[in-house]
Amino acid sequence: MDTSDELLLDIQHLHTAFRVHDHFYDAVDDVSLTLHKNEILALVGESGSGKSTLATSIIGLHNPRNTKVTGDIMYNELNLVGLSEALFNRIRGNDIGMIFQDPLSALNPLMRIGDQIAETLVYHTKLSEKEREARVLELLDQVGIPDPPLTAHQYPHELSGGMRQRVMIAIAIACKPPIIIADEPTTALDVTIQAQILDLLEDIQKEIGSGILLITHDLGVVAETADTVAVMYSGQIVEQGTVYQVFENPLHPYTRSLLRSMPQADSDDEELHVIQGTVPSLVNMERSGDRFAPRIPWIPESAHEANPVLHEAEPGHLVRCTCYKTFYFPDEKPEAAAAGAAGNNVQNPSEGA
Amino acid sequence: MWKTILRRVILMIPQIIVLSLFVFILAKMMPGDPFTGLITPQTSPAQIARLRKEAGLDNPWYVQYVDWIGRALHGDFGMSYQMQRPVTSIIGERAINTLYLSILSVVLTYLIGIPLGVAAGRYEGTWIDTSIQFYNFISMSTPGFVVYMLAIALFGFALGWFPTSGSISVNASGVIGTIGSRIYHIILPSLLIAILGNASIVQYLRSGIVDNKLEDYVKTARSKGVPERVVFNRHILRNSLLPIAAFFGNVITGLLSGSVFAETIFAYPGMGKLFIDSVSGRDYSIMTALILLYGILTLLGNLLSDIIMSIVDPRIRID
Ligand SMILES: Nc1ncnc2c1ncn2[C@@H]1O[C@H](COP(=O)(O)OP(=O)(O)O)[C@@H](O)[C@H]1O
Ligand code: SF4
Ligand SMILES: [Mg+2]
Numbered sequence: 137m138d139t140s141d142e143l144l145l146d147i148q149h150l151h152t153a154f155r156v157h158d159h160f161y162d163a164v165d166d167v168s169l170t171l172h173k174n175e176i177l178a179l180v181g182e183s184g185s186g187k188s189t190l191a192t193s194i195i196g197l198h199n200p201r202n203t204k205v206t207g208d209i210m211y212n213e214l215n216l217v218g219l220s221e222a223l224f225n226r227i228r229g230n231d232i233g234m235i236f237q238d239p240l241s242a243l244n245p246l247m248r249i250g251d252q253i254a255e256t257l258v259y260h261t262k263l264s265e266k267e268r269e270a271r272v273l274e275l276l277d278q279v280g281i282p283d284p285p286l287t288a289h290q291y292p293h294e295l296s297g298g299m300r301q302r303v304m305i306a307i308a309i310a311c312k313p314p315i316i317i318a319d320e321p322t323t324a325l326d327v328t329i330q331a332q333i334l335d336l337l338e339d340i341q342k343e344i345g346s347g348i349l350l351i352t353h354d355l356g357v358v359a360e361t362a363d364t365v366a367v368m369y370s371g372q373i374v375e376q377g378t379v380y381q382v383f384e385n386p387l388h389p390y391t392r393s394l395l396r397s398m399p400q401a402d403s404d405d406e407e408l409h410v411i412q413g414t415v416p417s418l419v420n421m422e423r424s425g426d427r428f429a430p431r432i433p434w435i436p437e438s439a440h441e442a443n444p445v446l447h448e449a450e451p452g453h454l455v456r457c458t459c460y461k462t463f464y465f466p467d468e469k470p471e472a473a474a475a476g477a478a479g480n481n482v483q484n485p486s487e488g489a
Numbered sequence: 490m491w492k493t494i495l496r497r498v499i500l501m502i503p504q505i506i507v508l509s510l511f512v513f514i515l516a517k518m519m520p521g522d523p524f525t526g527l528i529t530p531q532t533s534p535a536q537i538a539r540l541r542k543e544a545g546l547d548n549p550w551y552v553q554y555v556d557w558i559g560r561a562l563h564g565d566f567g568m569s570y571q572m573q574r575p576v577t578s579i580i581g582e583r584a585i586n587t588l589y590l591s592i593l594s595v596v597l598t599y600l601i602g603i604p605l606g607v608a609a610g611r612y613e614g615t616w617i618d619t620s621i622q623f624y625n626f627i628s629m630s631t632p633g634f635v636v637y638m639l640a641i642a643l644f645g646f647a648l649g650w651f652p653t654s655g656s657i658s659v660n661a662s663g664v665i666g667t668i669g670s671r672i673y674h675i676i677l678p679s680l681l682i683a684i685l686g687n688a689s690i691v692q693y694l695r696s697g698i699v700d701n702k703l704e705d706y707v708k709t710a711r712s713k714g715v716p717e718r719v720v721f722n723r724h725i726l727r728n729s730l731l732p733i734a735a736f737f738g739n740v741i742t743g744l745l746s747g748s749v750f751a752e753t754i755f756a757y758p759g760m761g762k763l764f765i766d767s768v769s770g771r772d773y774s775i776m777t778a779l780i781l782l783y784g785i786l787t788l789l790g791n792l793l794s795d796i797i798m799s800i801v802d803p804r805i806r807i808d
Contacts, residue, residue: 195712221717229714241705244724245804246731256713291803307713 144315144347145171145194150207150217152186152193154418160204161418163189165371167207171315171347176338178362178379179351180394184415186371187351191317193217194349195232196224211315230260233308233346237320239300243292249276249303250288256310275306278343280336298329305336312344319351334361355398359383367391370415370427373446377453387455389435389463390428396465409465426457434466494796501788508784509561513554516777566778571770576778579763586656587759590675590752595740597683602690603733607726609691610698618695625688633685637754640681651677654756678751690733697729704728734801738794742786 147169153160163186171177179187192198193205196216209216211231216224228234236242244252253275254268263271269288276284279302292300301321308316318337322330338361341348350362358365358379365382367375367390375388386392396409413431421427426440444457541547545556560567566576609621645653652658652674661670701707702725710724711717749761756762760779767775799805 192708197708197711225714225716227714228712232712234709234712236705236709238705242709244706244710244728246728246802252709255710255715259714259716293804304709307709 141172141174143170143172144211145169145349146208146210147194148208148210150190150193150209151205152189152198153204154189155202155204156419159419161421162423163371163418164193167368167371167373169366169373169376171349173314173347174341174345175364176341176348176350176362178358178365179349179368180353180355180358180365181368182353182394182411182415184417185368187353187368188319189371190368191234191319191349191351194315195228195234195317225259229256229313230311231313232315232317233311233313235301235304235308235316235318235321238324239297239304240292240324242304243300245292247291248288249290249292249295253288253303253307253310256307260311271310272306275310276303278309278340279303279306280332281306297325298332301325301329301333302336305333305340309340309344309346312346314346315349316341316346317349317351320353321350322357323352323354330357337361355394367394370421372427372456373454374428374456375454376446377450381450381453385450385453387449387453387460388428388457389432389460392463392465393432432463435463439463490799494792497792497795501785501792504788505781505785509558509781510554512777512780512784513550513557515780516773517550517553519771519773561778561781567774569767569772569775571766571772571775576774579775580760580778580782583758583760583763586757587752587761589656589671590679590748590757590759593672593675594679594682594686594748597679598687598690601683602687603694605687606691606694606733607698609695610702610729611721613695613699613702621691621695625691628685629688631685633681633748634750634754636681636685637678637751640677641754644677656758674757678748678755678757682748682751690736693732693736694729697732698725701725701728731798731802735794735798738792738797739787739790741793742783742790 147167150164150167151162152164153162165186167186167190169177169179179190181187194209194216196219198205205217207217211227214223214227216227219227243249250269250272253272257263257268257271261268272288273284276287281287281299281302287295287299287303292303295303301324304321308318316337321337322333325333334357337348337350340346350357352358362379365377365379366373367382367388369390375382375386375391382391383395386395393409393411397411411431412433416422416427416430422430425442426444429435429437429440439459439462441457441459444459446454446456447458449455545553548556564577566580568574569576569579572579605621605624609618612618641653644650656671656674657667658670658674661667707720707724710720715723749765751757752759752762753765763775764779766772767779795805
């Protein structure tokens with residue numbers, strides 16, 4: 137990506153709140169992000185951080201009865217927040233393609249693969265049925281399906297997980313959308329297949345020049361594919377920058393904890409550094425003060441900022457709060473850790489990523 | 490597929506044999522024998538003994554069983570001791586009557602049940618859903634015979650809109666007249682059966698729709714820009730109709746077994762009434778024939794359900 141690339145999405149102060157027992161709770165809390173043409177922006181964070189909620193807000197899939205979306209999502213001159221269903225249906229599939237995590241449940245079990253891909257074309261192109269069929273075969277070929285005519289006539293259950301995800305990608309790119317959102321596209325797949333699917337996404341992106349919002353909780357995936365990265369915790373962005381900046385110089389304690397918890401292939405260190413605790417649920421989330429503080433209990437109360445805000449640490453590299461400068465892991469400063477966090481080395485099996 | 494169906498039918502044979510043995514033993518265990526009803530103070534024990542011997546009732550049970558099965562295979566289930574006519578021809582007449590009544594009630598049940606199920610599922614949680622759920626609750630907890638009797642009293646006797654008994658009026662003539670008279674006799678009972686008996690269809694459909702609404706493939710459809718109306722019809726509704734379609738296999742059992750209460754109260758000469766009459770009159774030959782018939786129909790119904798399922802759901806193959 138190069139910074140002069142055309143701006144596709146400009147998200148400003150986005151809040152998405154769900155109704156739980158008659159109260160609305162922000163699952164996405166004041167998020168601002170941009171996505172450019174040819175950019176792969178990775179959104180990382182543990183499960184429950186609000187990544188999918190952000191994605192579905194962009195593509196307008198929230199039920200307005202139970203969800204409140206405020207802020208701006210500018211796509212060209214159009215604000216996607218509060219857009220009418222009729223207009224949104226012209227955007228969805230045509231301007232924004234979406235790839236979901238589990239390709240088996242994301243495909244209709246009773247429809248042939250070909251028909252499911254063609255459905256997108258029906259609503260966004262003037263192609264005749266014959267032309268649609270031809271385009272479907274072309275797409276299946278493009279996503280690396282070995283025998284497109286056969287697969288077009290098959291049902292989802294007849295394909296392997298990797299093939300199904302290729303089909304989902306074919307659906308998402310059917311109209312060559314400028315924006316592609318992939319919500320954990322490889323999480324449900326075998327490791328070997330994961331790499332193939334990511335390669336495919338990169339190839340597709342080179343071909344049609346889309347901007348991709350790649351949601352994942354796997355930092356390995358980010359390092360491999362993304363240009364820029366936003367780290368999300370409890371509905372907020374805590375750190376943001378180019379992949380190089382964030383991996384070479386991770387600032388926020390959450391980013392550093394995530395990086396530390398990555399399994400290290402080249403290290404003899406058998407110990408997995410799991411972050412203790414889990415992402416709090418919407419209702420139990422502490423809204424004031426620092427949201428990550430409860431998970432680094434060895435840092436004294438007084439070190440945390442009352443209301444940490446995102447600010448630029450170096451050009452293009454944003455981080456929430458300033459006290460990250462004094463952050464340390466307990467085993468880095470054993471004498472300080474012994475006092476506050478005896479429990480830190482007890483690994484928490486309920487940790488979800 | 491035809492091979493599989495044939496294999497399934499062949500596999501039914503041992504099941505039917507077990508069922509027939511069960512039915513036979515049940516009949517043997519019942520008090521009295523076919524002649525009990527014929528005994529009067531004048532019949533001498535010698536006469537009865539002779540009758541019993543002629544009927545083969547002195548043979549060992551397995552000989553009797555084989556005799557019974559052999560005759561049954563030729564369509565001979567013996568005589569009804571009450572009506573003094575062959576069981577097969579009695580069942581034949583009654584089966585036709587029940588078939589008419591059942592077909593109309595099934596059609597009406599689906600005609601009422603499907604729109605209600607769709608409305609309840611689609612408008613889940615609104616007053617529409619609540620009213621339909623309430624109606625189903627009432628229809629399931631109301632004993633059918635009470636409604637049947639009230640309806641006969643009101644629409645039959647008081648208002649005189651519908652006949653109160655029988656399957657056809659004696660002076661019906663001509664093709665149109667006969668068919669018209671038959672339909673006229675079954676409208677009220679089948680409408681009531683449909684109104685009281687659609688709960689399972691409504692509930693299946695409603696819960697199917699409610700569940701399918703949340704499926705990921707529905708989100709995929711929306712993310713493609715498919716209009717909501719099409720998302721509902723093509724993706725949500727179609728997938729929710731599967732269990733209803735499969736359910737239809739079981740309906741054929743009902744087609745011949747009939748509604749015991751409705752037929753009895755409307756004095757409609759069908760299978761349900763026949764069964765009740767045979768039980769209360771200890772007409773064992775009819776009773777055993779009917780139980781066997783229902784058993785076979787149930788097996789066929791299950792097979793039909795599986796076949797329908799394999800046709801409508803590509804994930805299911807019967808083998
Ligand atoms: N439809 C919903 N109604 C209520 N709460 C929801 C809904 N969808 C998600 N949430 C909550 O919002 C938070 C963020 O969820 P999600 O966006 O799925 O996170 P992620 O994709 O990062 O795992 C979680 O606490 C989740 O329980
Ligand atoms: S206040 Fe700063 S250092 Fe403390 S947890 Fe929050 S972001 Fe981290
Ligand atoms: Mg998610």
